[in-house]
Amino acid sequence: MKIISINAGSSSLKFSLFNMDTKECIASGYFERVTLDGSFYTIKYQGEKIREEIEMPNHTVAVEILLDRLVSLGIIQSLDEIDGVGHRLVHGGDKYKSSVIITEEVMEDLRKYSELAPLHNPANILGIEAVKKALPNVPMVGVFDTAFHQTMDQVQYLYPVPYEWYTKYGVRKYGFHGTSHCYISKQIPRLLGTNEYKAIICHLGSGASLSAVKNGKCIDTTMGFTPLAGVMMGTRSGDIDPSIIPYMMKKEDKTIDEVMDDLNKKSGFLGVSQYSSDCRDIEAGMAEGNELCKLAFEKYMQCTVNYIASYYVELGGVDAIIFTAGLGENGPAVRKRIVEKLACLGAKIDEEKNATRGQEVEISSSDSKMRIFVVPTNEELMIAEDTLSLIENR
Numbered sequence: 001m002k003i004i005s006i007n008a009g010s011s012s013l014k015f016s017l018f019n020m021d022t023k024e025c026i027a028s029g030y031f032e033r034v035t036l037d038g039s040f041y042t043i044k045y046q047g048e049k050i051r052e053e054i055e056m057p058n059h060t061v062a063v064e065i066l067l068d069r070l071v072s073l074g075i076i077q078s079l080d081e082i083d084g085v086g087h088r089l090v091h092g093g094d095k096y097k098s099s100v101i102i103t104e105e106v107m108e109d110l111r112k113y114s115e116l117a118p119l120h121n122p123a124n125i126l127g128i129e130a131v132k133k134a135l136p137n138v139p140m141v142g143v144f145d146t147a148f149h150q151t152m153d154q155v156q157y158l159y160p161v162p163y164e165w166y167t168k169y170g171v172r173k174y175g176f177h178g179t180s181h182c183y184i185s186k187q188i189p190r191l192l193g194t195n196e197y198k199a200i201i202c203h204l205g206s207g208a209s210l211s212a213v214k215n216g217k218c219i220d221t222t223m224g225f226t227p228l229a230g231v232m233m234g235t236r237s238g239d240i241d242p243s244i245i246p247y248m249m250k251k252e253d254k255t256i257d258e259v260m261d262d263l264n265k266k267s268g269f270l271g272v273s274q275y276s277s278d279c280r281d282i283e284a285g286m287a288e289g290n291e292l293c294k295l296a297f298e299k300y301m302q303c304t305v306n307y308i309a310s311y312y313v314e315l316g317g318v319d320a321i322i323f324t325a326g327l328g329e330n331g332p333a334v335r336k337r338i339v340e341k342l343a344c345l346g347a348k349i350d351e352e353k354n355a356t357r358g359q360e361v362e363i364s365s366s367d368s369k370m371r372i373f374v375v376p377t378n379e380e381l382m383i384a385e386d387t388l389s390l391i392e393n394r
Contacts, residue, residue: 001019001021001388002017002019002020002076002082003020003086004018004082004085005085005379005387006086006088007379007380008087008088008127010119011032011034011035011036012032012033013030013059013063015028015031015066016028016380017070018384025380026045027043027070028380029042029066031056031066034056039056039062040052040054041065041066041069043073058130059127059129059130060133060134079135082135083391084138084141084391085131085135085139085140085141086099087124087141087142087383088124088143088145088179089144089145091113091116091117091146092109092110092144092147093109093112093116093146094146094174096150099142099390101142101390101391102128102140107125107128110142116170116225128140139394141383143383143386145178145179146175147178147182148178148179148181148182148185151217151219152175152219152220153219156173158172159172159224171225173221173224173225174224175218175221175223176209176227177209177227179379179382179383180377181201181211181218181221184375186216187322187375189216191320191322191371191373191375192320195216196215197213197214198318198320199212199213199320199322200212200311200320200322201213201322202308202324202328203324203328204324204326205234205325205328206233206234206235206278206326208233208304209227209231210307212314212315214315219315222307228260228263231300231307234269235264235266235267235269235270235277236263236264236267236268237263237264237268245263248262269282269296272295272299273292273295273296274292275292275293279331282297283297301337301338302341305338320370320373321342321372322375323335323363323372323375324374328374329376330357330358332355335363335374336354345369345370346368347370349365349368349372350363350365350366358376359376361373
């Protein structure tokens, strides 16, 4: 059985095609600059990368090209081989606590929740509509970034603001990166040899979030009403005093949208370092003696450690810490510095094992009071697995 996982952005479309009998990724690709000049795609298949510049005025055309290339490149013999399509959906509000078959009701809800995720939900909708037009008889499943975090208690997800903000307007913590956190949570029983555990998952990349997980359920997470909250990120500020916003509006004569753009796109690593949003560049700058790069690196470590310490208390101890996503999987220096700051909790690292990049490995030392792992995430496979489960049980 073959399933396609799709992640549609405002001007992009990513896909992975899986053979679900073996969980093998047959092909994957990225369609970039959709709706813009200079659009192109890359498809990886059997160790080769195919790239073509081609006009893609909208997502419908991008999907048509994708499906055509799957057949013309011999990746599949015909479109009849596609049994289901799973879509990454960013925001499902507090209604969707798990993945669902996409119906018109779901589409209406996605449109309603677009005001909560104006950059993402409209793009997700475009992707669904494009696939539906090309494959009208193939079942589609929505996998929500917010779903995994819906097990949080009100104490965790409510903000200390007027309660009617929540009841009238849905102001609460939703959490994001849920597909990744869910995937990692399902690997933990295998790693620890038990279904009963307390763990902290550190999804560290250009976007970053942590979650406190107990026996497979999310207890708390760092991202909030939007993905701007939580730890410092590549270009996002993470948590700040909200009074900074009107203050900077007055000081810089900016609109609220302009200040929010600064917090989303010009802050974090980039804002503090004035150098780069990429931690690899930050580390290079540190090696050259750049003081602002050093400051940005230490600020990032401290933000992350503060949340780990908070979740350690919230969970009443921790059995495992798991690093994942681009920086979590490929940043030995970041992992080392974080664990060093957690020494008072008994966390210790094996530096030789920590030198590993991009593969599953336990990096805690034998005398560490908690086990520490690097586990590559696979959101696309998670989407495909949910899609398979739902279409088989319709």
